[in-house]
Amino acid sequence: MQPSATIQETLNTPVAGRYDVIVVGGGASGTVAAIAAARTGARTLLVERGGCLGGAATANLVAQWVAFFHGETRVVGGIPFELAERVQAAGGSDGFHRYVMGEAAGTPFPLRVLPFNPETVKWVLDGVVNEAGVDVLLHTAFARALVQDGSMAGVTVETVQGRLALLAPVVVDASGDALVCASAGVPSQDDGGERQPCTLSFRLSNVDVARFRAVPPDERRARVLGGLQRGELFWESLSFVSTPGGTDAICLMSRIQDIDALDARDASRAEQEGRRQIASIVGFLRREIPGFGNAILADIAERVGVRETRRIQGRYTLSEEDIMQARGFDDAIALGAGPMDRHQPGGTGIRLYAPPEPFEIPLRALLPVGVEGLLVCGRTLSATREAMAGARHMATSMAMGQAVGTLGAIAAASGRRPSSVPAAEVQQDLARAQALFRRAQAAHQPA
Ligand SMILES: Cc1cc2nc3c(=O)[nH]c(=O)nc-3n(C[C@H](O)[C@H](O)[C@H](O)COP(=O)(O)OP(=O)(O)OC[C@H]3O[C@@H](n4cnc5c(N)ncnc54)[C@H](O)[C@@H]3O)c2cc1C
Known part of the structure; x- marks a missing residue:
């Protein structure tokens, strides 16, 4: 949407709270960042535009956590693994399963994933953030970064009470779209x-x-290709997650092209096009796919799922070579597992390949250039396009969240800028919390 003019607004914004750490975005990475910051002793606020925490896992119905495992080796521990266990204990998942990604696209790729019922995840996360003492504002949208002399001073937000200012020396941008970074001027x-x-x-x-x-995989693929040819399907996928009980299928089968999710009009068009595709896909599944004949459409995600928007410019940019050559980093704070999955823009396929080993993510990739007191986690990390495609999975995003939440709390408690806290201090805390961040640790983890 291209603005045609500007107006000037003068605002008197009430200050509604002062914190050590504010996390913007209560998705995979932000929820864990807030829990980590609060457990490390920080007065922590978590701001989320939706009505629940979990981000893609709940609001977008992306109902499986990927990248806890690289092959059979567990690479993510700490708070994310605790959440995985708590979701299982609450009856929201029957545990890690083997899942074949990309089967209908002819690129079968076996993974170990944790499928779950998103509704259970919502209230498990509520419980964990409340226990940790995180102050949570739902239905609260980030508006603007407050920057003073090159350092973060807080944020303004839009709430049902109108616009409010919330102050903190450390802000974590976990919005998925790097909204705080963009507002603060980070390239x-x-x-x-x-x-x-x-x-x-x-x-x-x-x-x-x-x-x-x-149904044999060859037969499934043949039916998918028929659906694609007739224009009833939109990519080579019969991708769905089955929740505990085995009677529901949460389907990731629409594919909405040419969308810039940072453009207001495109973001609206995406929702409507998604619903148009779903109407067609549901008809196809009922008619063509054994097991779906009596299926009932129970829910459509409250928001379209966005794979890619901004990647920030950080103090280090993680590259595909770093991942594929298993480069080690002194300031490693999280481990990724992949896969590297890049959905073809404009096409119907998916490019899927595996990092040869778990890969290390350096803390510098989560420190934006140019502004102090600002940290990022999740899919907006400083990475090349290909590297982001391998690091964006939810378990990896959550692991990044634990690292920056811990760093933010250490910095706020000691009055230091996050960038001047040695990575070793963060690593010590992460190790105490049983987080995994070095390849050597992962190799020794029992499955
Ligand atoms: C269709 C699709 C399928 C995927 N499949 C898988 C999969 O099977 N398994 C897997 O592990 N990963 C999968 N991914 C990737 C994964 O879901 C994301 O990369 C991951 O969730 C990124 O974590 P995040 O914390 O950066 O963002 P998110 O989890 O998206 O969280 C961002 C949060 O910020 C909030 N927010 C945004 N703007 C504002 C604002 N202005 N104010 C306040 N809050 C705001 C959002 O509401 C959201 O809760 C998939 C992604 C998509 C889109």
């Missing part, structure tokens, strides 16, 4: 190229998942 690495397509997920109930699983 982005966005090269303006085509972004990965978006997906609006939906949930079907009354599905005979066991019957579907019995």
Whole structure:
């Protein structure tokens, strides 16, 4: 949407709170960042525009945590693994499963994932943030970064009470879109190229998942290709997650192209196009796919899922070579597992390949250039496009969140800038919290 003019607004914004650490975005990475900061002793505020925490896992119905494991080796511990255990204990998941990604696209890729019921994740996360003492503001949208003399001073937000100011020396940008960074003037690495397509997920109930699983992969692929040819499907996927009970299928089958999710009009068009595609896909599944004949459309995600927007310019840019050559970093604070999955912009396929080993993510990739007191985590890390495609999975995002939440709290408690806290201090705290951040640790983890 191209603005045609500007107006000047004069605002008197009430200051509604002072904190040590403010986290913007209560998704995968931000929720864990807030828990880590609060457990490390910081007065912590978590700001989320939606009505629940969890981000893609809940609001976008992306109902499986990927990248806890590289092959059979666990690479993420600490708070994310604790959350995985608590979701299972709450009956929201029946544990880690083997899942074949990209099967219908002819690029089968086996993974160990944790499928879950997103509704359970919502209240498990509520419980964990409340226990940690995090102050949570839901239905609260970030508005503007408050920067004084090159350092963060807080943020303004829009709430049901109107615009409020919230002050803190450390702000974590976990918005997925680097909204705080953009507002604070941090450069982005966005090269303006085509972004990965978006997906609006939906949930079907009354599905005979066991019957579907019995269909041979070749037959499934042939049916998918037929659906694509007839324009009833939009990419080579029968991708769905089955929640505990085996009667629901949470489907990631729409593919919405040519969307810049940072453009207001595109973001609206994406939702409507997603629903149009879902109407077609549901008809195809009921008619063509064994096990789906009596399926009932139970839910459509409240928001379209966005794979890619801004990647910030940080003090280090993680590259595909770093990942594929398993480069080690002195300031490693999280481990990624991949896969490197890049959905073809404009196409119907997916490029999928595995890092040869778990890969280390350096703290510098989460420190934006130019502004002090600002940290990032999740899919907006400082990375090349390919590297982001391998580091964006939710378990990896959560691990980054634990690192920056810990760093933010250490910095605030000691009155230091986050950039002057030695990585070794963060690593010590992470190790105490059983987080994994070095390849050597992962190798010794029992599955
Ligand atoms: C369709 C799709 C399928 C995927 N499949 C998988 C998968 O199977 N498994 C997997 O592990 N990963 C998957 N991913 C990747 C993964 O979901 C994301 O990369 C990951 O969630 C990134 O974490 P994050 O914390 O950066 O962002 P998110 O989890 O998206 O969280 C960002 C949060 O910020 C909030 N926010 C945004 N703007 C504002 C604002 N102005 N004010 C306040 N809050 C705001 C959002 O509401 C959201 O809660 C998929 C992604 C998509 C889109």
